[in-house]
Amino acid sequence: EPEVTQTPSHQVTQMGQEVILRCVPISNHLYFYWYRQILGQKVEFLVSFYNNEISEKSEIFDDQFSVERPDGSNFTLKIRSTKLEDSAMYFCASSESRPRGSPLHFGNGTRLTVT
Amino acid sequence: TQLLEQSPQFLSIQEGENLTVYCNSSSVFSSLQWYRQEPGEGPVLLVTVVTGGEVKKLKRLTFQFGDARKDSSLHITAAQPGDTGLYLCAGAPLDSNYQLIWGAGTKLIIKP
Numbered sequence: 001e002p003e004v005t006q007t008p009s010h011q012v013t014q015m016g017q018e019v020i021l022r023c024v025p026i027s028n029h030l031y032f033y034w035y036r037q038i039l040g041q042k043v044e045f046l047v048s049f050y051n052n053e054i055s056e057k058s059e060i061f062d063d064q065f066s067v068e069r070p071d072g073s074n075f076t077l078k079i080r081s082t083k084l085e086d087s088a089m090y091f092c093a094s095s096e097s098r099p100r101g102s103p104l105h106f107g108n109g110t111r112l113t114v115t
Numbered sequence: 116t117q118l119l120e121q122s123p124q125f126l127s128i129q130e131g132e133n134l135t136v137y138c139n140s141s142s143v144f145s146s147l148q149w150y151r152q153e154p155g156e157g158p159v160l161l162v163t164v165v166t167g168g169e170v171k172k173l174k175r176l177t178f179q180f181g182d183a184r185k186d187s188s189l190h191i192t193a194a195q196p197g198d199t200g201l202y203l204c205a206g207a208p209l210d211s212n213y214q215l216i217w218g219a220g221t222k223l224i225i226k227p
Contacts (some may be wrong), residue, residue, distance in 0.1 A: 004157070031213070041219070043158070043203065046214035056213040091157050099215050100146050100207045101165065106157025 002026045006092050006107035013082055014115055021077045021110045023092030032075045032095040033104065034067065036060070043091070049075065082114045116147045117142040117208050121218035128194060129226050135187040136202055136221045144206035147187045148215065149178055161202075194225045 002054050005024045025032050034046040047057040049067055066078045075094075079086055090112050093104040122137050125154045138147070146165045150158035162171050164180035164187060175198075177190040191198055201222050205215040 033213070043205070043217040045216075050213075056211060058214065077219035093157070098212050099148075100212070101163070103148065103160040103163060104158075104161070104215070108156045 002028075002105075004094055004105050004107035006090075006110050008110060009108065010111045010113070012113045012115065015019050015084055019079050019082055019112065021079075021090050021092075021112070023075045023077075023107055024073050024092030025075055025092065027073070028069045029094035029096055029105070031055075031095045031098065032067075032069070033095075033101075034077045035091045035106075036088040037091065037109075038088040046090075047075070059068060065067055079112075082112075083101055084114050087112055117206070117216050119204055119206055119216055119218040119220070121202075121204055121221050123221060124219065125222045125224075127224040127226065130195055131193055134191050134194055134223070136191075137186070138188070138204035138206075138218050139186045140141070140206065141185065142206075143184050143209055145184070145209055146207045147180055147184075148188070148205045148207075149189055150205060151205040152203055158203055158205075173198075191223075194223075196225045196227050199223060199225050 007022045032049040035043050037043045045058050045077040047061045048055045053093045064080050068076050092107045095102040095104050120139050127162045129189045149161045152158040162178045167182045167184045169180045175192045179188050203220045204218040
């Protein structure tokens, strides 16, 4: 069964450094998402991406965050200057259509640790 | 801010017992999804309910969407150790086409 793959599985970085989290969504999916889950807290929506542009973003997704689909397969999340509070599991997801009627397929996440 | 409250947060029961997990909100959702998440993995979809009052069954799991589309429940009959995991509900809010609002999850442990 097709799956969403994320790399790396664990990223450790120093505060102020830039990180890029990578995802390969399922190939025939059109909608892409980043969610994060701080340890012990709820899953939180960051951003959705459709037709090569951001379709929706949350308050968390400020100017420090950006997303890109540099080619036909990869979907990346960049954090320009990491803060301690950015430490979390970051999940990429994709779906065939909008979440109302189409399930989200999640990757296994990247654990980001900011020191 | 729309919230989904899940209860209980933690449940530990013996194999063979029945249980119900609840997902409640004061807001209406266009649909609601239930996921299961294993440690070190992303959530995996179990079911999507769309219509108020809808009931869906997945083997021993029964999912119900409230008539007003503000709440949902997951009932497990004759729980087995393989049901152990974190169960998450996630709702699609009326004012968004793309995001899901998530509950905090119910950690379920089924003891043999």
